[in-house]
Amino acid sequence: MEFFVKSGSPEKQRSACIVAGVFEPRRLSAVAEQLDELSDGYISNLLRRGDLEGKAGQMLLLHQVPNVPSERVLLVGCGKERELDERQYKQIIAKTIKTLNETGSMEAVCFLTELHVKGRDTYWKVRQAVEAAQDSLYTFLQLKTKKDEPRRPLRKMVFNVSTRRELQEGEKAIEHAIAIAKGAKVTRDVANMPPNICNPLYLWEQAQQLGEQYEKITTDVVDEAKMAELGMNSYLTVGRGSENESMMSLIHYNGGEKDAAPIVFVGKGLTFDSGGISIKPGAGMDEMKYDMGGAATVLGLMHTIAALDLPLNVVGVLAGCENMPDGNAYRPGDVLTTMSGQTVEVLNTDAEGRLVLCDALTYVERYQPETVIDIATLTGACIVALGSFATGLMSQHNPLAHELLNASEQSSDRAWRLPLWDEYQELIESPFADIANVGGRAAGTITAGCFLARFTKKYNWAHLDIAGTAWNSGAKKGATGRPVPMLTQFLLNRSGLAHED
Known part of the structure; x- marks a missing residue:
């Protein structure tokens, strides 16, 4: 799988899927709020109906969200905003990757790397995201005669960072994580x-x-x-x-x-x-x-x-x-x-x-x-x-x-x-x-x-x-x-x- 880092706004992302976080109780992350404004409240209306509470690990896949150029939006429950620690972050990333791999989204732009994780910087968040992605997709199929693999597996992941100043540390994180x-x-x-x-x-x-x-x-x-x-x-x-x-x-x-x-x-x-x-x-x-x-x-x-x-x-x-x-x-x-x-x-x-x-x-x-x-x-x-x-x-x-x-x-x-x-x-x-x-x-x-x-x-x-x-x-x-x-x-x-x- 290929990994990239970029700095961009969600409304300009033409991708198979955009990944954004939602906190408890039904609180949109900054990126999810931007997508909600772009869609004239489509996302917040879904949350008010109880489709997603924001509990850690919850997933809600949306198709053809109004005015959003990406084909899909994956909303990821991140738990309580002030309690997001490194263990929970890694678990959320791993579940996100597995979900994406099963949806047919061959590429995705992930904004979870912009979330605040206690005591951790952009380098750590990007590196751990890449490592968690590779770990969650690992399979040992060398000795199996029938290999059950996704028809359209996830092949490209772009991790977004808040500012262009963070691109260099994000790129270093990807280099280290891939090795x-x-x-x-x-x-x-x-x-x-x-x-x-x-x-x-x-x-x-x-x-x-x-x-x-x-x-x-x-x-x-x-x-x-x-x-x-x-x-x-x-x-x-x-x-x-x-x-x-x-x-x-x-x-x-x-x-x-x-x-x-x-x-x-x-x-x-x-x-x-x-x-x-x-x-x-x-x-x-x-x-x-x-x-x-x-x-x-x-x-x-x-x-x-x-x-x-x-x-x-x-x-x-x-x-x-x-x-x-x-x-x-x-x-x-x-x-x-x-x-x-x-x-x-x-x-x-x-x-x-x-x-x-x-x-x-x-x-x-x-x-x-x-x-x-x-x-x-x-x-x-x-x-x-x-x-x-x-x-x-x-x-x-x-x-x-x-x-x-x-x-x-x-x-x-x-x-x-x-x-x-x-x-x-x-x-x-x-x-x-x-x-x-x-x-x-x-x-x-x-x-x-x-x-x-x-x-x-x-x-x-x-x-x-x-x-x-x-x-x-x-x-x-x-x-x-x-x-x-x-x-x-x-x-x-x-x-x-x-x-x-």
Whole structure:
């Protein structure tokens, strides 16, 4: 779909549809008032008859409104004017886009971006509108034999801004949003692929295809033979029960100064997690194809970075692996020697992600990175703590943690920081090894972060637990594309290309 921004009055818009807001109780927005005057009170008469109250999310599609040059007018309920916040704005935009897509309007001019949203400017409103539009229209149809698509889908969306002075920030918002949506779509497509297609080799193939698209990207892979040479025994052990070879795919984006230290993103890529010998319950096990959500995020993020041509050096690591029960699978009670030399007692083979990540985090020391961020669907405890609304953030480096939290607020892709106090480290002590791979039930998300922290002493590091945010369950089952928006905002801020309020 194409997106544009313009500044114009509604009476001059010759479009398939004009979108205008109505507040409770039956209060016309400024644009709706202009349309009402143009139509000699046609709209206000409809509202007085009770056709639309203005409650958030209500839709009223009008055809051939008198004296209005557009074919249709879509009135959108926006709730109480003083209570319009960012969450409600995004929900309204998403429903508007879905409605337009079903009406046969192949193009539309939307004036909702002129509404006042608490604490948010034009850049934010336009960017969120584009992201919400792309998100609401996303479908995964690659494996369906019959594709039910709209006969006349929405193809062009124009967002109106109040003044011509705002056009530049609106255009920047569209540029950023399209790149973010592109990365989020890659993330969703890869994560939604079934595990009989999406295995570690598939991740490596996706990385190679990305490298073929952009001159600034080169790729490499660490296969099992190389892992054995490097002493990545922990990583290798997790994949030992699978017939699919473990592969760590490396994506190098060289957009900054030649000698500038890179920012490294490490994504957990468990393309299927059965739990191993500590096998998971059968109910919902199909969703364990999403245990590579971290790797999918990194892959999508690298697409976004390349599309934006950011002036940074970035390394993306897709830590591909599959955790299966087998006669050769690792066992509770095993003691592993990691690439760092530290030993780990396995208490639960379903706490495998940290055993893969710890070796990947040691491997990336060779880049002498400026920053390392790992992204992982690591713990069910994170879902218990934060639900599906916020990504869990842990870091021992306060400036980095604050950067990420700020980026999460700017992008409306929320994160919440959890502590990594020394007291929690005591919960993963082992009588037989340097560290146990799990603690008890208490603070499970934090103790997983504490485990990883022991392998990140040589650089500034943050851990994002996306177990609750990477995908939705139930009727709307599917990958979300998070936290691509937050991480893109983090990089925009680092590169100096972010929009200034």
